[in-house]
Amino acid sequence: MKAAIRQRALELGFDDCRFTTATVPATADRLQNWLAEKRQGEMTWLERTASKRIDPQKVLPCAKSIIVVAASYAARTPNSELRTPNSGLVARYARFTDYHTILGERLKMLTQFINQLGGNQNRSLWYVDTGPLLERDFAERAGLGFIGKHTNVISRKSGNWILLGEIITTLELEPDAPEKNHCGKCTRCIAACPTHAITAPFQLDARKCISYLTIELRGSIPVELRSAIGNRVFGCDDCLAVCPWNRFAQEGKMMMAHARLALAMPDLIELLQLDEAGFKSRFAGTPILRAKRRGLFRNVCVALGNIGDKSALPYLRKAASDAEPLIAEHARWATEQLQNRARPVQTTDGHG
Numbered sequence: 121m122k123a124a125i126r127q128r129a130l131e132l133g134f135d136d137c138r139f140t141t142a143t144v145p146a147t148a149d150r151l152q153n154w155l156a157e158k159r160q161g162e163m164t165w166l167e168r169t170a171s172k173r174i175d176p177q178k179v180l181p182c183a184k185s186i187i188v189v190a191a192s193y194a195a196r197t198p199n200s201e202l203r204t205p206n207s208g209l210v211a212r213y214a215r216f217t218d219y220h221t222i223l224g225e226r227l228k229m230l231t232q233f234i235n236q237l238g239g240n241q242n243r244s245l246w247y248v249d250t251g252p253l254l255e256r257d258f259a260e261r262a263g264l265g266f267i268g269k270h271t272n273v274i275s276r277k278s279g280n281w282i283l284l285g286e287i288i289t290t291l292e293l294e295p296d297a298p299e300k301n302h303c304g305k306c307t308r309c310i311a312a313c314p315t316h317a318i319t320a321p322f323q324l325d326a327r328k329c330i331s332y333l334t335i336e337l338r339g340s341i342p343v344e345l346r347s348a349i350g351n352r353v354f355g356c357d358d359c360l361a362v363c364p365w366n367r368f369a370q371e372g373k374m375m376m377a378h379a380r381l382a383l384a385m386p387d388l389i390e391l392l393q394l395d396e397a398g399f400k401s402r403f404a405g406t407p408i409l410r411a412k413r414r415g416l417f418r419n420v421c422v423a424l425g426n427i428g429d430k431s432a433l434p435y436l437r438k439a440a441s442d443a444e445p446l447i448a449e450h451a452r453w454a455t456e457q458l459q460n461r462a463r464p465v466q467t468t469d470g471h472g
Contacts, residue, residue: 121237122293125187128233132226133374134189134285135278138262138296142176142183142288145257161327163336172252176288179252180245184292187234188255188262190273191223192372194281195379206432207385208423211331211355212281214407217378221405223248223285226374231287244289255284263296269321270309270359276302279369280360302365309359314348318359330356334419335411340449341422351427353388353419354408380406388420388428392435417447425454433458 122139129137151166151173160166172178176186193213213219227246235242247253256273260266265275265282274280276299303321310318317328326332333341334354341349360366383406394402399413408416421439424432436458439451 121291124237125230125234125293129187129189129230132230133191134226134230135192135282135370135372135374136190136264136275138188138259138264139293140186140188140258140262140295140298142180142186144175145254145261147257148174148254151254159325159327161332161336162338163326163332169252173254176253180243180288180290182243182290183288185289185295186253186258186262187230187287187289187293188259188264189223189227189230189285189287190259190264190275190278190282191219191285191374192278192282192369193219193375194279194366194369194371195376205429206388206424206427207351208353208388208391208420209351209385210353210383210408211357212360212384213283214354215380215383216375217380217405218407218409219283219375220248220250220407222374222378223283227285227287231289234287234289234291238289238291242289242291244287244291246285246287248283248285251286251288253286253288255286258286259284261295261298263299266299266301266303267322268301268309268363268365269303269307270313270318270363271322271324272360274302274363274365275368276365277368277370279366280363281366281369281372283375306364308362308364312358312362314350314356314358315345330358335415338415340446341418343453346422346453347426349419349422349426351388351423353386353391353416353423354411383408388424389432389435391420392417392424392432392439414444414446417442417444418450421447421450421454425450425457428454428458430458430462 126137155167176183231244231246259273265273268274272280315328317325319325403409436451436455440448442448
């Protein structure tokens with residue numbers, strides 16, 4: 121039965137499929153400690169659903185197994201990330217149609233297949249980063265990959281450019297052997313983090329993470345962290361990009377058919393001119409829609425404040441009077457940054 125499920129998963133386009141038991145992971149206490157330290161920031165749903173995340177039986181009573189699948193979003197050739205004037209940078213996973221939709225459609229079909237195998241009494245639920253499961257812990261226990269020092273899952277055959285999905289089911293399936301950690305002495309990801317959000321190996325303070333700051337945070341980005349964001353307007357890949365296991369990454373069969381490469385390095389001034397309708401039209405069906413116009417424009421203003429040239433000033437000044445206070449505040453900050461860079465440097469003798 122396992123072989124049939126794995127074969128069907130591969131036929132649907134997943135790059136890997138592994139199995140584990142629907143029992144409490146031994147690493148569950150890490151979540152409790154992390155939440156107690158308030159490292160989740162404004163992601164209040166993590167605390168609200170903590171008891172379910174720890175115990176799969178609270179998600180699906182009588183569950184016996186969890187099936188973990190992976191879809192690679194690695195590209196055959198590296199995406200160009202050379203900085204150009206007034207251009208932003210979008211995390212690689214968001215340069216596609218929303219993965220929740222892509223993986224979800226196939227997980228639904230895989231779930232139907234599993235329920236047919238299991239008979240009428242079998243029950244199953246599927247999730248794509250949407251349900252209260254400790255998906256990285258289950259992925260590691262299922263042998264799909266190991267949790268790296270950057271706290272993301274690393275596959276020895278696919279690197280860390282992978283998206284996860286899960287099916288929790290009452291069908292009893294033999295578990296696969298768990299994966300061991302293979303980070304060794306490497307600390308490249310820790311050194312690469314622009315905001316030092318990886319506070320120690322396997323420990324992340326989300327409140328400092330650029331992905332959190334540009335996506336999950338709904339309010340103002342702390343002033344002391346803005347310069348480290350650079351030209352990133354949605355997410356950050358720095359800790360992932362330096363992982364040496366990526367040398368084994370192969371182009372994902374499923375995701376590449378949905379690539380939207382125009383999203384990779386958008387023109388920031390062009391973005392700043394979008395109204396609400398234009399924003400929704402431009403980013404429909406993509407993960408970027410999650411940030412909403414107010415969040416993306418906030419990020420665009422910060423990026424322009426960091427790397428923009430004087431041609432951005434008229435647009436930032438206009439944004440400084442935007443009806444959305446969040447946008448206006450960050451536009452004023454960015455305007456000040458650009459003006460400061462434009463001022464001549466004063467020498468010690470008083471001459472510019």
